[in-house]
Amino acid sequence: MKRSRFLVVNRLILIEEQRYMRKIFPFILLAFLANGCGKESIQSKPSLKVNSISSSKLFAGDDLQVRLQLTDLEGDFLDTIWIKKTTTSCTRSNFTDSSLFKIPSDLPRTKNFSAELILTLNYSVVLQPRCFNSDTTTFRFWVKDKKGNKSDTAKTAPIIISR
16 A cells, blocks of 8 residues: 555656756756857957977977967958966066067958968067976966957966076
């Protein structure tokens, strides 16, 4: 007798769960659809990502080449490339600058813009540690558009810089 009562109770619970899921399922489906619709591969705000770096270990006098992918739906990005250097031990080497690199003004700024930018970071100006030891650093890059939208921040993998 106890067993049959248990089966009836379980079946009633199962029926109630099915009714609940039927009520809530349309809302879950609507939430997924609303989240997935309208996304484009190129966004309104500029997008910047690191494609590659020339080396993860540099010696005195070596330059670093960073390849960045820039995309922008409207093509209204500004000419300034911001750069931030962050080191692990020599904080005197850290900086943020917007005057080192400029996107050429004659570069056509078209809708659905996509291009690879190649930046060369000079050892004596940008890379050289400001302390007496070698150091590990990362670089972050970003751009802005005319509306003030800031791109994603593109970050390099850690780079060892020898003194």
